[in-house]
Amino acid sequence: MSDNLIEICDLSFAYSDRMVLKGINLSARRGQVIAIMGNSGCGKTTLLRLIGGAMRPTQGLLRVDGVDMGEVDQRGLYRLRRRMGMLFQFGALFTDMSVLDNVAFQLREHTDLPEEMIRDLALMKLNAVGLRGAQDLMPSELSGGMARRVALARSIALDPALILYDEPFAGLDPISLGVTGNLIRRLTDTLGMTSIVVTHDVHESLKMVDYIYFVSEGVIVAQGTPEEIKASELPYVHQFVHGEEDGPVPFHYPAPSYAADLELSA
Numbered sequence: 001m002s003d004n005l006i007e008i009c010d011l012s013f014a015y016s017d018r019m020v021l022k023g024i025n026l027s028a029r030r031g032q033v034i035a036i037m038g039n040s041g042c043g044k045t046t047l048l049r050l051i052g053g054a055m056r057p058t059q060g061l062l063r064v065d066g067v068d069m070g071e072v073d074q075r076g077l078y079r080l081r082r083r084m085g086m087l088f089q090f091g092a093l094f095t096d097m098s099v100l101d102n103v104a105f106q107l108r109e110h111t112d113l114p115e116e117m118i119r120d121l122a123l124m125k126l127n128a129v130g131l132r133g134a135q136d137l138m139p140s141e142l143s144g145g146m147a148r149r150v151a152l153a154r155s156i157a158l159d160p161a162l163i164l165y166d167e168p169f170a171g172l173d174p175i176s177l178g179v180t181g182n183l184i185r186r187l188t189d190t191l192g193m194t195s196i197v198v199t200h201d202v203h204e205s206l207k208m209v210d211y212i213y214f215v216s217e218g219v220i221v222a223q224g225t226p227e228e229i230k231a232s233e234l235p236y237v238h239q240f241v242h243g244e245e246d247g248p249v250p251f252h253y254p255a256p257s258y259a260a261d262l263e264l265s266a
Contacts, residue, residue, distance in 0.1 A: 005030045005162060005194040006051060011060035013046060020046050022218045024060070028211075030161070033188050033195040035205045037240065038215035039249055044198045047215070048164050051196060052084060053077045065161060082110055085155030085163040085193075089170050092151065093139040099126065099150050100135040106157045125153040128190075129183055145176025152183060162194050169201040177201070181208045202241050206230065214240065216248075 006028040013021040021043045028034045036044050049055050050062055053069055062069040067080050093102050104122040107113060113121070126132045129149040139147060148168065155163055168184065169177050185208040188195045199205050205212070206226040214222040214229075214237055222229070222237045229237060236248040255261070 003029050005065055006196070007061070007063040009061040011050070011057050011062055013043075013050060013055065013058045020218050021050075024215075024220060026213055026220065028194050028196060030194055031188065031192050032210045033185060033197060033208060035197045035199055035209040035212045036215060037199060037202065037205070037212060039240070040200075042215045043218045044215055045166060048166055048196065048198050051162075052086065052164055053081065082158060083161045085158070085160040087148075087151055087155045087163065087165045087168050089167040093142075093147055093154075095139050097139075098135065099131065099137050099139070099142070102139070102150060103154045103157055106154065110158060122153075122157065125157055126150070128156070128187065129153045130179075143176070145172050145179065148172065148176065148180055149183065152180070152187070156187060156191065156193075159191060160193055162196070163188075165195065165197040165199070167199055168197060169199055169204055177204055181205075184208060202243075206241075 004027045006026070008024055008026040011021060011024040012019065024047065026034075026047075036047060038044050046055070050057060050069065051064060053064075053072070057070050064080060065083065067076060069077075072080065094105065097105065100119070100122050103125050104118050107118045107121055111118070123132055123135065126135055129152055131146060131149055131153065134142070134146065134150070139150075142150065152168075165184065168180055172180060181204045184195055184197065187193075197205065197209065206229065209226060211225060212223060212229050213220050216236055222232060222234050224232065229241065232238060232241070238244070239246075239248060
């Protein structure tokens with residue numbers, strides 16, 4: 001068995017004739033937390049969807065746990081997805097189900113376990129994220145941070161080998177943000193799974209990930225450990241990490257000279 005749960009080689013993807021990803025090479029070992037970063041619209045979420053099997057590569061190799069995602073049939077894909085978890089950007093909890101029932105949903109759908117055992121397992125997952133006491137609450141009664149933690153408990157309900165996170169820190173206050181980051185790291189280590197995190201939050205990610213890939217205009221422009229990324233002199237990485245206003249990603253949208261525009265309006 002390969003140490004790499006995910007192997008991507010020369011992957012490209014296009015929507016119709018618009019190329020979104022070009023020649024991506026990426027790997028993720030079992031037990032790693034990998035961050036995929038880049039400015040909005042660079043292809044991060046598309047890459048996450050390809051890994052999850054929602055779309056197929058236009059060309060190149062994408063292998064998840066030894067399964068070629070470009071060749072797998074529907075039955076094989078569903079079998080593989082039972083070993084995946086997904087944390088959506090804003091939790092995506094079922095609004096008409098209690099916290100406990102949200103976490104138990106996958107166990108009821110994909111196992112034949114007795115209800116008593118399903119309840120015990122759901123409580124175990126809620127306890128892991130610190131919300132066993134909230135089991136009877138409805139999603140409308142939760143704060144944003146609590147909802148994200150319930151969604152995390154649901155995503156680990158089946159003890160997946162892989163969890164995909166789409167902007168897990170979006171909209172969280174500093175305390176909830178820190179809690180979520182620590183949970184991602186701790187659960188990855190405890191369960192021995194692989195975590196792929198698509199995020200804009202540089203500072204929180206640098207504290208808890210093992211490796212980072214920077215994507216810009218559909219290609220990987222930089223990669224490295226948190227220490228290597230912090231020390232990077234590449235202009236794009238430096239601008240992104242330090243939140244600088246101008247640089248390779250310009251402040252001004254391309255336009256004719258300001259003086260020429262003023263002359264036209266005179």
